[in-house]
Amino acid sequence: MTVMRYAEALNAALREEMQRDPSVFLFGEDIGRYGGVFKVSKGLRDEFGDARVRDTPISEQALTAMAVTAAMSGTRPVLEIMYADFLPLSLDALINQASVFTYLWEGQVDIPFVLRTQGGGGVGTGAQHAKSLDAMVCHIPGIKVVAPATPADAKGLLKSAIRDRQPVVFLEHKLLYNTRGEVPDGDEVLVPIGKAKTVVEGKHVSIFASSKMVIEAENAAKLLAKDGIEAEVIDLRTLRPLDLDAIRGSIAKTNHAVVVNEGWTFCGYASELSATIMEHCFDDLDAPVARVAMPDMAIPYSEPLEMAVLPNAVKIAAAAKKALA
Amino acid sequence: MATPITAGAVAGEYMETLVIVEWRVGIGDAVAEGDVLLTIETAKAAVDIEAPSAGVVSAIFAEVDSEVPAAAVLCLIGNDIADVDYDGGEAPVTGSSSSSTPATAVMAAERAAEAPRAAVSSARIVASPAARRAASAAGIDLRVVRASSPSGRIKLRDIAGASQSAPAFAGSAPVSAGLPVDENGPLKVHRSGATGGAPVFLIHGFASDSLSWYPLDRQLAKSHPVYRVDLPNHGASPKRQVSGFADLVREVRDAFDALDLDGAHVIGHSLGGALALALADTRPRKVASLTLLAPGGLGPKVNGDFISGIARASRPESLAAWLKVMVRDQTLVDLPFVKAAFAARASAALRAAQSHMGETLFADGTQSFDLVAALHRLDCPTRIIWGRKDRVLDWRDALQAPGHVGLHLLPDVGHVPHLEAPDLSLGIISALIKSI
Amino acid sequence: MINAPSTDELKDIHHKMVVTRELEEVLGTYAKEGKTRGPIHRCDGQEAVGVAACAALRADDYVCTTHRGHHVYVGKGLTTRGIVAEIFGRETGYCKGRGGHMLLGDVKTGMLGGNAIVGAGIPAATGMALSMQILKQDRVSMVVFGDGAAQTGICHEAMNMAGLWKLPVIFVLENNQYGLTVRQEVQSPVEDLSIRAAGYAMPGEIVDGNDAEAVYRAVAAAAERARRGDGPTLIEAKTYRVKGFSTSDMGGYQSEEEMAPWLDRDPIKLSAEKLSALVGADTVAAIEAAARAEVAQAFEVALSDPFPTFEIHAPSAAYSETK
Numbered sequence A: 001m002t003v004m005r006y007a008e009a010l011n012a013a014l015r016e017e018m019q020r021d022p023s024v025f026l027f028g029e030d031i032g033r034y035g036g037v038f039k040v041s042k043g044l045r046d047e048f049g050d051a052r053v054r055d056t057p058i059s060e061q062a063l064t065a066m067a068v069t070a071a072m073s074g075t076r077p078v079l080e081i082m083y084a085d086f087l088p089l090s091l092d093a094l095i096n097q098a099s100v101f102t103y104l105w106e107g108q109v110d111i112p113f114v115l116r117t118q119g120g121g122g123v124g125t126g127a128q129h130a131k132s133l134d135a136m137v138c139h140i141p142g143i144k145v146v147a148p149a150t151p152a153d154a155k156g157l158l159k160s161a162i163r164d165r166q167p168v169v170f171l172e173h174k175l176l177y178n179t180r181g182e183v184p185d186g187d188e189v190l191v192p193i194g195k196a197k198t199v200v201e202g203k204h205v206s207i208f209a210s211s212k213m214v215i216e217a218e219n220a221a222k223l224l225a226k227d228g229i230e231a232e233v234i235d236l237r238t239l240r241p242l243d244l245d246a247i248r249g250s251i252a253k254t255n256h257a258v259v260v261n262e263g264w265t266f267c268g269y270a271s272e273l274s275a276t277i278m279e280h281c282f283d284d285l286d287a288p289v290a291r292v293a294m295p296d297m298a299i300p301y302s303e304p305l306e307m308a309v310l311p312n313a314v315k316i317a318a319a320a321k322k323a324l325a
Numbered sequence B: 001m002a003t004p005i006t007a008g009a010v011a012g013e014y015m016e017t018l019v020i021v022e023w024r025v026g027i028g029d030a031v032a033e034g035d036v037l038l039t040i041e042t043a044k045a046a047v048d049i050e051a052p053s054a055g056v057v058s059a060i061f062a063e064v065d066s067e068v069p070a071a072a073v074l075c076l077i078g079n080d081i082a083d084v085d086y087d088g089g090e091a092p093v094t095g096s097s098s099s100s101t102p103a104t105a106v107m108a109a110e111r112a113a114e115a116p117r118a119a120v121s122s123a124r125i126v127a128s129p130a131a132r133r134a135a136s137a138a139g140i141d142l143r144v145v146r147a148s149s150p151s152g153r154i155k156l157r158d159i160a161g162a163s164q165s166a167p168a169f170a171g172s173a174p175v176s177a178g179l180p181v182d183e184n185g186p187l188k189v190h191r192s193g194a195t196g197g198a199p200v201f202l203i204h205g206f207a208s209d210s211l212s213w214y215p216l217d218r219q220l221a222k223s224h225p226v227y228r229v230d231l232p233n234h235g236a237s238p239k240r241q242v243s244g245f246a247d248l249v250r251e252v253r254d255a256f257d258a259l260d261l262d263g264a265h266v267i268g269h270s271l272g273g274a275l276a277l278a279l280a281d282t283r284p285r286k287v288a289s290l291t292l293l294a295p296g297g298l299g300p301k302v303n304g305d306f307i308s309g310i311a312r313a314s315r316p317e318s319l320a321a322w323l324k325v326m327v328r329d330q331t332l333v334d335l336p337f338v339k340a341a342f343a344a345r346a347s348a349a350l351r352a353a354q355s356h357m358g359e360t361l362f363a364d365g366t367q368s369f370d371l372v373a374a375l376h377r378l379d380c381p382t383r384i385i386w387g388r389k390d391r392v393l394d395w396r397d398a399l400q401a402p403g404h405v406g407l408h409l410l411p412d413v414g415h416v417p418h419l420e421a422p423d424l425s426l427g428i429i430s431a432l433i434k435s436i
Numbered sequence C: 001m002i003n004a005p006s007t008d009e010l011k012d013i014h015h016k017m018v019v020t021r022e023l024e025e026v027l028g029t030y031a032k033e034g035k036t037r038g039p040i041h042r043c044d045g046q047e048a049v050g051v052a053a054c055a056a057l058r059a060d061d062y063v064c065t066t067h068r069g070h071h072v073y074v075g076k077g078l079t080t081r082g083i084v085a086e087i088f089g090r091e092t093g094y095c096k097g098r099g100g101h102m103l104l105g106d107v108k109t110g111m112l113g114g115n116a117i118v119g120a121g122i123p124a125a126t127g128m129a130l131s132m133q134i135l136k137q138d139r140v141s142m143v144v145f146g147d148g149a150a151q152t153g154i155c156h157e158a159m160n161m162a163g164l165w166k167l168p169v170i171f172v173l174e175n176n177q178y179g180l181t182v183r184q185e186v187q188s189p190v191e192d193l194s195i196r197a198a199g200y201a202m203p204g205e206i207v208d209g210n211d212a213e214a215v216y217r218a219v220a221a222a223a224e225r226a227r228r229g230d231g232p233t234l235i236e237a238k239t240y241r242v243k244g245f246s247t248s249d250m251g252g253y254q255s256e257e258e259m260a261p262w263l264d265r266d267p268i269k270l271s272a273e274k275l276s277a278l279v280g281a282d283t284v285a286a287i288e289a290a291a292r293a294e295v296a297q298a299f300e301v302a303l304s305d306p307f308p309t310f311e312i313h314a315p316s317a318a319y320s321e322t323k
């Protein structure tokens, strides 16, 4: 085990996969010489050269479409989209290209590329640099979506994502890059896509979260513990495909579910979770599924406003208590 | 202390409200146990509410045609007309999920400008899915459980509490698989309508019951005494094994004979049509006319999937699918209708008994009883009403009828003419009865 | 000289450039002390582009800018106090703190927005011009955008339509040599982005972005063309970003040798020299002192202004589904 920052864990995953497989290459804005605005690709251009670690113009739409076809033609691109807020520019390539050809052409092509991006609010970056658009990419069939919360999962999942045959959207959070955690040593330690993890065990209420919201959920569990409530926190890790067994198992135990996502509420990722739980766990529910998500509005800049709209531990704990009342 | 009368389980836990269709009793009437007090409508189905014990009707809380919460108290049966105290009579009008609120009070509250509909919705038993499942597993009636949550919803913990404190609700013990022991006693016959006039005797079809005659029975009851029999393993009749069609005919004939009717107008639907035909064949002098609605027994064909599917359906969704097979216009099978129909078949024991009966009567997906000869022997005025879009039985079987039998082959109608074309069916039947 | 600014206009431009510079410097100080929130994109050294371009427009013309738009805010006539209050998230800011420094908008002055989606201002201004053309108005719209933004797909799409339909829009390409940390030559195979104008059948012109008067004249001529119905113009203003990408820039990629000549040709220094020749050094000093005092005053007032309180059903959030 080595203690690393989340950004360093990602960096290690990129380095190891690039060493292991010469068809892996990185491209994106400011990722080469500067090492990425969040320093995730720091040092990689020097190690692998600027053909495989490539600075690009600001052209997300074309970049994403190019990642799709580069992946079809023998390479394994890892594209960095600087902010999740720019995902809408990538959506055409994801929806109309990446998600269709493997099926339409009856498996003649694999599309092994990873789109890394980061979202989330809390630091005053304003309405166009603070969103969580998980739901937009999770809506697309044929695309896997992961959102790790810890350095270990960040590394293990990124390695799995790069080796996957399908497009994987890899969602990071700007407030996680500096968080530290133990990361298992060895370049063959992979975290499987599609497996959730119970990070706090409890028997009264299940809280489902991903990415930075896992930290909020863990803090909510601590708040709830003060009132004698034992919350179970499930880190989904993969948003699509969902780990249904983990969801079912936890709700069968607690009979109460709180679903958390930093994105918008309406038609949001939390809504999908809620519907899934309703379909699969209805008879186990002892209260309506509670959603904790962003209100349906642009994210305001001013600190008191931004803090008011972001989901957090206090809101999660309140929702859990209401469900348990 | 008077006994409060509610629609209870007959309304089904899915129903929020019901409509008072008809009072069969008035204040001061003495009633015996099992007497029909009133008819209610939940969704599109009618239900009779019977007196649970003998007594005197001491209060009536709901007017005809009014819509009241499913759990409201509809009337009281006391020792005498002055006996109007009852348990829970002091309960507040709103915010209570107990069944003790008189319908009039709810209606009054509803008319008040504030919270116009709150009373109605709060009267439905609100329980979490987990609590419902636990209650049914433990045989606990949700109506006796108090909700401890500020949401008013019964939760799991309330069931846990109830199973320790309250005895399991009588009669709702979980039904184990397999066939129940045979129950004894005669078939249930519901009587309603006028005292004078020629009697009408109604025989329902497979997987249905005497309530399915609504609203035809109500129309006929305006000028005739109306008798509706529940077949064995159906409605309120005993559950017991039926060894074959002949056995069934004997049971129905016994019930008919016990009524000692003269000049009865017999109406039967589907399997009930075959039984009506058999009854008329063996009691020619007692039967004044015969109306056969999509009758069985006139050919071997029957939709075997339907028979097993509808009898088995253990969820409203699956029942709905089969109900849709019965009718041409699918919109008739809306959610309230399905829920009402399902409420009548909520008992697993009843479904199991019917499944078994269906397998016996329609073995190999075939109608093995042939009544074509009986149809030819008939000499009472007879009408066959059948929808040409029937997907359960083959309407062309009607074409084997002899010349004196009137055929009404309705386009765009399925297996249930009296539901799908109620006015036309009633018109044909009324004209037939009048002609005698 | 045709389309040259009057002496009064030059004085006003100088005043506004100094206001902008002062604003950036004070903001820089606050940022170093950790008293600002989120990244701030300073436009030191580029003041002439935003201020002089706006000075050549009418009050009812529209302008769109980028994440680096303080010079446009000031140039189009927004009050310093309102700008500062917005940057500090106060109730008295132009957008009551909701927009912040990158997303400020003020319809009254025709400043239709900073925009932090790179390239977004280009079709934005083009759409406004389309509306002006349909309404047969003699107004124009202008967008100030970066060399990085010039590489986006929407830039090409919007310019193509502007040329095709002869829309009254002015494209001011503020080439400060960098898109974030990536040098322009790593983003584009051509040195002068203005040559792209030929592809859209519009005039393309290079001006010295540090010379306020040159910027003014180019924009004034483009505005005249646009009002005449002759369509769009692409003006590439060559300049240089002297204070890094933003307050969160970790630096290390802009060398001092590269920067030195640009610091020498500081737009405010050039403007002060020209203006002194016209009105005397004392007047120029007075203008600058007044500008600095205005900024100091703005910070003092704005920083004691209250923060907004969150209200989900505030009028502009009325589209919200959440109760």
Ligand SMILES: Cc1ncc(C[n+]2csc(CCOP(=O)(O)OP(=O)(O)O)c2C)c(N)n1
Pocket: A029, A058, A060, A082, A086, A089, C066, C067, C068, C116, C117, C118, C119, C145, C146, C147, C148, C149, C150, C176, C178, C179, C180, C241, C245
């Ligand atoms: C669509 C989009 N992609 C990427 C970014 C991140 N980003 C913000 S500013 C910037 C560089 C912009 O360069 P340029 O247009 O030259 O403007 P300058 O910063 O030089 O003023 C980038 C890549 C963004 N905001 N929007």
Ligand SMILES: [Mg+2]
Pocket: C146, C147, C148, C174, C175, C176, C177, C178, C179, C180
């Ligand atoms: Mg630039």
